[in-house]
Amino acid sequence: MIEVKNIRKSFGDKTVIQDVSAVMKAGQCNLIIGSSGSGKTVLMKCMVGLFSPDSGSILYDGQDFTNMNAAEMANIRKEIGMLFQGSALFDSLTVEQNVMFPLDMFTRDHYAQKLRRVNEVLARVNLVDANKKFPSELSGGMKKRVALARAIVLNPKYLFCDEPNSGLDPQTSLVIDGLIQEITVEYNITTVINTHDMNSLMEIGNYILYMYKGNKEWEGSNKEIIFSDNKRLNDFIFPSKFLRDAKQMRMMQETGRHPGNPAGKD
């Protein structure tokens, strides 16, 4: 579990995050959503320690990450896996070497053991026969899968995904979402996903934190989001008539009633 307590972050005079608190639970996909510039990426970078918050704390299973020294922070980071927006694969290494890199750095296993684990996670993300390829030879979806395999190769307790679907077609996005959700449940990982993708939101959002101009505007689950009457949230998630109609349909499915007819009378 990751607890975010009263986080504030400014860059110069500009306050990007104002007093945000949230609890990200284990074994669930926790989503941070919001329009561009709402502070969600900064919040995620504060959570993984790439930015230091001005005030507030981040607790990893009760341990205060913000007040740790470099060695303690490095220990927590060994339990963190992260899938970056641009995949962040090492250009000069093959797929196999990329995924093996954390094992090379942090384990004393023999090459055969490491290779077995690499093949295991590559198979887990449905990527076979790509071991010897370089990142430049892969498609966007394949890169994301390799990055996901690298993120989970050390069996992390916490998984962070920054815009996992950006630049992917809808079908590949669904595959990546499905993988993240399966892995989260399978390994009981606390997964935090920073996304714009509405499909991800509705399909895998066990907990959703909606950020608006650096503030927490709304929180709840993908079931609750349908019934929310928060105007900003609704404008963000259901901006078109098509999506508003889809929301109405979903509400009908959930309640068995038409929203304009709450009592369910004809």
Place this chain on the structure above:
Amino acid sequence: MTIIRDIGRYLLMLKGMFSRPENGKMYWKEFMHQCSEIGIGSLGIVTIISVFIGAVSTLQTAYQLLTPLIPKSTIAQIVRDTVILEFAPTLTCIVLAGVVGSKIASELGNMRVSEQIDALEIMGINTKSYLIMPKIVAGLLMIPLLVIIAMVLGIWGGRLAGNAAGILSTDMFDKGLHEAFIPYNVTFALAKSYTFAFIICSIPAFYGYYVQGGALEIGRASTKAVVVSCIMLLFADYLLSALLL
């Protein structure tokens, strides 16, 4: 103010490199890779430059020593000392600032922009230590070796050109090489090459590591790294000459 801030960040970067390696084997692998990149990768250009600089030195020295009162073996002495004291360490290192410096800055800049450095940080790796330290240590080992090679090839080039142009025979050149040789000159050249090696590797690493933006900024950082490294090389050259000679 920017200069003071940059110097402060540069010193903090150097301080940040000193931490216990997460895995010595991986650091060794990276060090060997950098030795190959810096050493073997620059050998070709160093060879070409050294041979031609030595050859041109012989021809120009002979052109300026027209009087028959000075023995021809003096040409070899002048070429030897010029190559050892200045051409091999300074000129080679200015070329290396371009070749190695721009490579280091653009490599680290690309890693920063494509979030590869962030990925390493999140794995719990000290990126200053893992990415910068091996480059500087490899530079400190390989660049003085390249300078020694440049010295030998420069003198050899001069010997070859002197003989080919009919200025002085190889025996005469060899005789001149042995006359009035001061071994301290080699020590001085090596002291310069160590200082230059540190400048060539650490300054571009600083500009690459802290780059922000995209491809355009990587290019700018790379250019700035080479320019600043060259200026610092020339400044250090003057300072070391004033202090040690």
